[in-house]
Amino acid sequence: MTSSRAETAGPFRPRRATVIRVNEEHFAVNRANWDERAPAHAASPDYAVEAFVADPAHISEVVRFDLPRLGDVAGLRGVHLQCHIGTDTISLARLGASMTGLDFSPASVAQARKIAARAGNDVTFVESNVYDAPEVLGREGFDLVFTGVGALCWLPDVRRWARVVAALLRPGGRLFLREGHPMMWTIDENRDDALVVRYPYFEQAEPTAFDEPGTYVETDAEFVHNETRDWSHGLGEIVTGLLDAGMELTMLEEHDSVPWDALPGRMRGERNEWRLVEHPERLPLSYTLQAVKRR
Numbered sequence: 001m002t003s004s005r006a007e008t009a010g011p012f013r014p015r016r017a018t019v020i021r022v023n024e025e026h027f028a029v030n031r032a033n034w035d036e037r038a039p040a041h042a043a044s045p046d047y048a049v050e051a052f053v054a055d056p057a058h059i060s061e062v063v064r065f066d067l068p069r070l071g072d073v074a075g076l077r078g079v080h081l082q083c084h085i086g087t088d089t090i091s092l093a094r095l096g097a098s099m100t101g102l103d104f105s106p107a108s109v110a111q112a113r114k115i116a117a118r119a120g121n122d123v124t125f126v127e128s129n130v131y132d133a134p135e136v137l138g139r140e141g142f143d144l145v146f147t148g149v150g151a152l153c154w155l156p157d158v159r160r161w162a163r164v165v166a167a168l169l170r171p172g173g174r175l176f177l178r179e180g181h182p183m184m185w186t187i188d189e190n191r192d193d194a195l196v197v198r199y200p201y202f203e204q205a206e207p208t209a210f211d212e213p214g215t216y217v218e219t220d221a222e223f224v225h226n227e228t229r230d231w232s233h234g235l236g237e238i239v240t241g242l243l244d245a246g247m248e249l250t251m252l253e254e255h256d257s258v259p260w261d262a263l264p265g266r267m268r269g270e271r272n273e274w275r276l277v278e279h280p281e282r283l284p285l286s287y288t289l290q291a292v293k294r295r
């Protein structure tokens with residue numbers, strides 16, 4: 001018996017449509033959270049916006065941390081995915097790259113544009129879901145994709161993200177990713193007596209839902225959009241996603257520090273890098289990954 005393409009594809013259509021709709025709802029929850037926090041982040045001393053304005057050579061601590069790994073970016077066409085208020089994007093522009101920042105939060109993009117104008121840097125900021133980036137920015141137009149520091153956890157499907165990265169890069173172009181370690185994300189933030197695994201390590205279809213009033217920077221602002229939905233992605237899932245998307249791994253370095261106070265009460269911060277006070281050798285907290293698109 002033969003069956004037409006329409007017949008065989010039929011049963012899958014509703015499921016895919018449902019997944020997209022459900023993810024859109026999750027994205028809307030997260031976008032509201034980020035929109036509300038963006039102005040507070042721009043006003044917080046932790047994002048050091050006034051230092052960008054006062055000193056044209058100032059770059060963010062996040063980019064500074066990775067300077068030895070980043071290499072020369074001068075002249076590269078770069079895109080920063082999930083750029084938030086653009087301080088890392090501006091930092092890369094200050095290192096000589098021609099930068100575009102992309103984020104789905106209109107308030108974040110508005111802050112990023114304002115900061116770049118005040119700082120005197122010519123950076124393009126675009127409002128878009130990261131999954132739509134190749135359609136919005138074009139394919140294979142970038143030498144460098146930069147992303148990370150609390151970015152991948154907002155994405156339900158890391159393999160799809162990897163395909164986006166590969167689509168944006170020209171052959172031979174490079175991904176630079178610094179991210180919170182998936183093992184760190186599993187740890188119960190409310191237990192200060194032991195490192196207890198509480199959250200998923202492997203990617204799950206359903207997100208983990210949180211309802212938290214604060215944010216990760218110093219601020220007096222009060223928020224009402226406190227719900228978030230996030231997803232974990234194991235290190236193997238991230239690497240395999242990139243390999244399957246046509247990328248070649250060129251660096252994977254795990255760090256015992258992370259650029260925010262990820263496990264409050266158990267960490268000590270210095271120059272924006274936070275380490276476990278006790279036994280920092282027991283848990284990787286972040287990693288830097290580089291990969292190149294195969295020619």
Ligand SMILES: C[S@@+](CC[C@H](N)C(=O)[O-])C[C@H]1O[C@@H](n2cnc3c(N)ncnc32)[C@H](O)[C@@H]1O
Nearest residue numbers: 034082084103104105108129130148149150154
């Ligand atoms: C923690 S911030 C990124 C951190 C950035 N490194 C920083 O500190 O400036 C996360 C950003 O991801 C953005 N984001 C979350 N989900 C997204 C999606 N699906 N598409 C595009 N941007 C997204 C949020 O709007 C937010 O600005």
